[in-house]
Amino acid sequence: MSPSDFQFLADLLKTRSGLILSADKGYLVESRLLPIARKRGLNTLDALVAVLRRKDEAAVREVVEAMTTNESFFFRDNTPFDIFKSHVLPHLLAARAASKRIRIWSAAASTGQEAYSLAMLLAEQKAALAGWRIEIVGTDLSADVLARARAGLYTQFEVQRGLPIQMLVKHFKKEGDQWRISPELRDVVQFREFNLLDNFSGLGRFDIVFCRNVLIYFDQTTKAAVLERLVKIMPEDGSLFLGAAETVLGLTNRLRPVKDRRGLYEPVPVAQAMLA
Missing domain, CATH: 1.10.155.10 (Chemotaxis receptor methyltransferase CheR, N-terminal domain)
Incomplete structure (x- = not known):
């Protein structure tokens, strides 16, 4: 070339x-x-x-x-999912007790493993979440990978990458030499075509955003712009998960790392950000 x-x-x-x-x-x-x-x-x-x-x-x-198109696998880098289960979700169950509604965004969802991993963790809390409205939105700019995500059909190799055997048995059904995730979990997740360079306002607000291993492909200006848009669609007690190699330092003062929670960031109140 x-x-x-x-x-x-x-x-x-x-x-x-x-x-x-x-x-x-x-x-x-x-x-x-x-x-x-x-x-x-x-x-x-x-x-x-x-x-x-x-x-x-x-x-x-x-x-x-x-x-x-980037690779994805179930429970990729376990730490964010452990933090979600042990720290973020218990906080939201208390903070959203009145509204009983939680919205989660899996940005750059690829073939859906991240979004379905979250759905499986939420399924473990079925009793505590009875009567709650849980919405997981997975987005990607690729129509092809989103079609695969909606189908929820994975190869033996894909289900062997990070997926505990007990979850495979519980939430998947064998179809020939592949595995299809249960209709109950597919109903929890909706997949939409979306470009992170576009305006976020049409997506609504999210309590939790997983935007992992995406910013590393952008230049500094684009990273900062995406982070600023993310803050605007999150509540003050919202949670943002970034990849292990990603940071907000030098990009925005509207987000700060949560101590001892690798990859987890929280919004900074506007008044504090103005003083920073």
Whole structure:
């Protein structure tokens, strides 16, 4: 791929998804985009970029989805789920006792494992949550991965990655050589197509947001903008989970880390943020 075509692709991905494509990612471009080129009867990536330059929206969407699709697995990095179960959920059960409503957002949900992991943890609290309205919203910009998430059908390899055997037996049913998650859990989660670069106001407010391993792909300006928008859709006692390699330091004074809770952040009241 010529340098000018690589730069065009990098600019396109940043504009459409926020993804920063560095010059050392040539191998990633080839592995993910050559299959798209061949499917379209094109022999080279330069030919595919020529199609993108003509503003072929279907091709643009396919390329953006291919480059931004990341792996996911059940209970990935157990710590956030342990904190959710032992710290965040008990707080919300007390704080939302009057409204009996909790909304959770799994941003960049990919094929749904994170959202369904949360649904399984909530299912363990079935007695305590009787009469409550629990809503989990999983979003991603890729229509393909969201279709898989809605189906809730996973391979043997996927259910072996992080999913305790007792949860597999309890919440999944074997279908041929794959496993489908129960209708009860699929009903708890709704999946929507959404781009984190867009306005968040149409999503409503969330008590808990999981936005893990996403900001690492953005530049500093985009990271800060996403975090600022996240604060606006969370209550003052809301909880934000970021990935282990992510931080809010130097990006916003509207969020602060929760002591001894790795990856967990809470909103800073506006008055305090103005004094910081």
